[in-house]
Amino acid sequence: MAAPTAVEKTMTKRTETLLKPVSTTSQAGESFSADSWTGQDCLVDFLEKEVGSDLKSLKNVGDLLEKLREENNVLEEQVLTVSSSVPPKVSAALSAAEEALCSLEDLLQRERLTSNMLHQHLQGAQPWMDNLGQTLNQVDTIERHVKYLRCLQHIEELSAAVQQCLMTSSVWEAIRAVDNMAALDAGLNQSGCSHLKDFLRETLHFWHKIIKDRLASDFEKVLTQLHWPIISPPTQSLTPTANAQEISSQLELLVTQLLALQTSDDLISQGALAPCQGVPSIQPASSATPPSQAPPLCLPIQIMLLPLSRRFRYHFYGNRQTNSLSKPEWYLTQVLMWMGNSSTFMEEKIQPILDRAGATISAMVELCRGLLSLVQEKVASDASRLLYDDVLFCHLVEEVLQFEKELRSNQSYPAALPGLLHLLLEDATLQKWLTVEKKMAVEKMDAMLSAEGAWSSQYKDISDMDELKAPDCAETFMTLLQVITERYRALPCPSAQLKFLGLQRELVDDFRIRLTQVMKEESRCPLGARYCAILNAVNYISTILGDWGDNVFFLQLQQAAVSLGEEVVLGGLGVLEVGRLASLEGSLFEGLLALLDRLKGDMLGRLLEWTMREIADKAKPYGQDRWLSLPPQHDQSTMTLSSSACPMMLCVRDRLLNLHQVLSLSLFQLAWQGLAERLDNVLYQDVILSNHFSEGGAAQLQFDMTRNLFPLFGHYCKRPENFFKHVKEACIVLCLNVGSAILLKNLLKESEDEARDLAGAGDPPPESALNELGVYCLAPCDVLILLNLRASWPGH
Numbered sequence: 001m002a003a004p005t006a007v008e009k010t011m012t013k014r015t016e017t018l019l020k021p022v023s024t025t026s027q028a029g030e031s032f033s034a035d036s037w038t039g040q041d042c043l044v045d046f047l048e049k050e051v052g053s054d055l056k057s058l059k060n061v062g063d064l065l066e067k068l069r070e071e072n073n074v075l076e077e078q079v080l081t082v083s084s085s086v087p088p089k090v091s092a093a094l095s096a097a098e099e100a101l102c103s104l105e106d107l108l109q110r111e112r113l114t115s116n117m118l119h120q121h122l123q124g125a126q127p128w129m130d131n132l133g134q135t136l137n138q139v140d141t142i143e144r145h146v147k148y149l150r151c152l153q154h155i156e157e158l159s160a161a162v163q164q165c166l167m168t169s170s171v172w173e174a175i176r177a178v179d180n181m182a183a184l185d186a187g188l189n190q191s192g193c194s195h196l197k198d199f200l201r202e203t204l205h206f207w208h209k210i211i212k213d214r215l216a217s218d219f220e221k222v223l224t225q226l227h228w229p230i231i232s233p234p235t236q237s238l239t240p241t242a243n244a245q246e247i248s249s250q251l252e253l254l255v256t257q258l259l260a261l262q263t264s265d266d267l268i269s270q271g272a273l274a275p276c277q278g279v280p281s282i283q284p285a286s287s288a289t290p291p292s293q294a295p296p297l298c299l300p301i302q303i304m305l306l307p308l309s310r311r312f313r314y315h316f317y318g319n320r321q322t323n324s325l326s327k328p329e330w331y332l333t334q335v336l337m338w339m340g341n342s343s344t345f346m347e348e349k350i351q352p353i354l355d356r357a358g359a360t361i362s363a364m365v366e367l368c369r370g371l372l373s374l375v376q377e378k379v380a381s382d383a384s385r386l387l388y389d390d391v392l393f394c395h396l397v398e399e400v401l402q403f404e405k406e407l408r409s410n411q412s413y414p415a416a417l418p419g420l421l422h423l424l425l426e427d428a429t430l431q432k433w434l435t436v437e438k439k440m441a442v443e444k445m446d447a448m449l450s451a452e453g454a455w456s457s458q459y460k461d462i463s464d465m466d467e468l469k470a471p472d473c474a475e476t477f478m479t480l481l482q483v484i485t486e487r488y489r490a491l492p493c494p495s496a497q498l499k500f501l502g503l504q505r506e507l508v509d510d511f512r513i514r515l516t517q518v519m520k521e522e523s524r525c526p527l528g529a530r531y532c533a534i535l536n537a538v539n540y541i542s543t544i545l546g547d548w549g550d551n552v553f554f555l556q557l558q559q560a561a562v563s564l565g566e567e568v569v570l571g572g573l574g575v576l577e578v579g580r581l582a583s584l585e586g587s588l589f590e591g592l593l594a595l596l597d598r599l600k601g602d603m604l605g606r607l608l609e610w611t612m613r614e615i616a617d618k619a620k621p622y623g624q625d626r627w628l629s630l631p632p633q634h635d636q637s638t639m640t641l642s643s644s645a646c647p648m649m650l651c652v653r654d655r656l657l658n659l660h661q662v663l664s665l666s667l668f669q670l671a672w673q674g675l676a677e678r679l680d681n682v683l684y685q686d687v688i689l690s691n692h693f694s695e696g697g698a699a700q701l702q703f704d705m706t707r708n709l710f711p712l713f714g715h716y717c718k719r720p721e722n723f724f725k726h727v728k729e730a731c732i733v734l735c736l737n738v739g740s741a742i743l744l745k746n747l748l749k750e751s752e753d754e755a756r757d758l759a760g761a762g763d764p765p766p767e768s769a770l771n772e773l774g775v776y777c778l779a780p781c782d783v784l785i786l787l788n789l790r791a792s793w794p795g796h
Contacts, residue, residue: 474537494560551585627697698734
């Protein structure tokens with residue numbers, strides 16, 4: 001082979017260089033290495049395509065090299081052309097930036113010049129501004145002085161107008177001028193001119209008092225002619241006087257003028273000035289204020305209240321004998337009498353005038369409000385002095401509650417207006433009321449439980465009224481709770497009502513504990529009258545509380561307790577219990593009812609257990625009877641009760657009669673049903689399953705049960721045998737004729753074998769055959785046991 005040429009050596013060297021692995025230690029790392037290997041692959045493919053595996057084709061390498069050089073030159077020219085075109089654009093951008101910078105410096109220079117010029121101008125104009133400001137302030141001061149003087153002049157003009165109108169007896173014009181003063185006073189309410197406002201208020205009060213005193217004097221004279229105040233009940237209608245028409249006209253004129261003066265009177269009252277001498281204050285002097293501030297009394301009613309107010313203060317203040325802390329009913333009854341005696345006069349004389357004047361007020365309600373202000377002040381004063389005397393405090397509360405009741409019912413006083421009950425809601429007074437209520441209730445509980453007839457019913461001789469057979473102590477206790485409810489029912493505050501409800505629940509739980517203690521003492525003789533009376537008491541209280549849970553008043557309290565989150569009532573309840581109360585699914589008495597029901601269940605269970613112990617002792621001879629040897633009886637008409645069953649039957653009869661006499665109807669229903677269930681179990685276990693029966697024995701057993709035992713319970717239900725399912729069905733099985741018994745026995749055995757072998761799934765169950773015989777309660781295995789107790793099988 002010829003030696004390689006220089007070109008071949010050069011190509012071989014470049015090929016080795018290209019095929020040499022590239023170092024991966026550069027910063028590009030693995031990515032660069034991958035690109036290098038890709039380039040090598042391309043080069044190898046290129047050489048493989050152009051040269052191939054034939055070494056003779058290497059003569060074309062020169063042409064290939066020349067071609068590559070030409071392509072390389074073309075690429076270099078393109079790169080140089082692109083790189084030479086970039087600098088002109090960059091140069092243009094730099095030139096534009098320099099021009100913008102120059103423009104910006106020029107603008108900043110102009111701004112500095114303009115700012116300096118403006119500052120110099122402001123400095124030069126400042127003295128002018130100062131002079132102008134002083135001038136404007138002087139103008140404003142002069143303008144305010146002018147307005148002040150004009151307002152003062154207007155007040156003087158109104159004052160002079162009032163004086164002139166009074167001199168000429170132009171009362172209506174004087175009233176209008178006073179109303180204008182009142183409007184001006186209202187307009188100056190936000191003004192800072194305190195001296196002007198004081199002068200205007202004093203002027204307004206001065207003329208208002210003069211006009212009011214003149215009208216009040218004339219009004220009182222007219223009222224005197226009409227025999228006001230009416231202290232005693234009018235026995236007959238007054239004979240009209242000759243000038244009755246003139247008096248009526250004067251009355252209407254004066255009432256209308258006083259109503260027109262109402263605006264300025266209200267303004268003076270709101271201004272905290274002292275009310276006219278002798279007019280009773282609207283609000284009582286105590287800290288217990290009604291929930292909503294009522295508007296002031298109208299002027300005619302204020303004047304009409306003057307003589308009544310003087311009488312009230314004369315008799316029920318100071319050292320008068322009628323001012324007695326132990327007799328609050330004296331002044332409360334007196335005020336109610338004044339209201340009743342004055343109602344006709346107010347409705348016939350005053351109310352028509354108010355209606356014609358367009359006043360939307362009730363004359364009678366206004367009079368009641370005025371009299372109530374006197375009573376409120378008196379009650380608040382007496383209540384604070386009686387906090388340490390339980391007896392007198394209780395008496396005051398009772399009288400206040402009675403007064404409130406008569407006020408709302410007899411006098412038709414609106415429920416939206418406060419009466420006296422809010423006075424009892426002060427913290428000290430309310431807490432004292434709760435304390436005394438609890439103390440009195442506990443004392444009464446002690447007395448009622450220790451009374452001689454505590455455990456006897458006062459209606460025991462009246463069967464129609466003695467269905468619950470509640471003992472006297474339980475009925476007295478629930479009456480006590482009902483009285484407490486009636487006392488706090490009318491309170492205007494749900495929170496206070498809930499406090500009393502919490503007290504009632506506490507008293508019920510206390511009474512339950514006392515009943516439990518007495519029950520434990522009597523538990524040695526559950527059949528005794530006292531034990532049954534305690535059971536009746538528990539049932540009676542539970543029944544009443546259940547009814548209360550559905551009462552509208554207590555449902556409203558329930559909603560109030562949930563909305564207020566009252567801890568006294570909801571304390572200890574979880575989220576679910578509170579949710580049930582909110583949805584009215586539960587009751588505020590649920591906890592107490594659960595405790596009472598548990599006590600009732602325990603007592604009833606102990607009573608039945610004691611009764612069944614006695615009956616079971618009487619039933620032992622019956623269970624030991626010779627059931628296997630009794631001959632068959634072909635005629636049941638000649639059959640008689642087993643002699644061994646007589647003591648048991650008599651005991652059952654006597655106990656049923658006794659329980660019927662001493663227990664309430666609902667309790668007796670539970671008692672005889674529980675007794676029947678227990679007796680059914682005892683007879684089934686101790687008599688039937690403990691013996692073998694001949695045909696005669698089975699017939700005798702069925703006769704004893706169906707003709708003697710079941711009728712004892714037939715007085716209390718239509719089908720007593722349904723409460724003796726085990727005994728009834730056992731008698732059916734034992735009294736089957738022989739053929740039916742054999743078939744049934746074989747069916748049950750086959751069913752038992754098939755069930756054991758898990759076969760015969762398609763056959764009808766044995767229960768269907770038992771159901772056809774009237775057996776529903778006993779299981780097939782139990783029936784098979786009973787069939788094995790039969791002695792009358794063929795071949796035996």
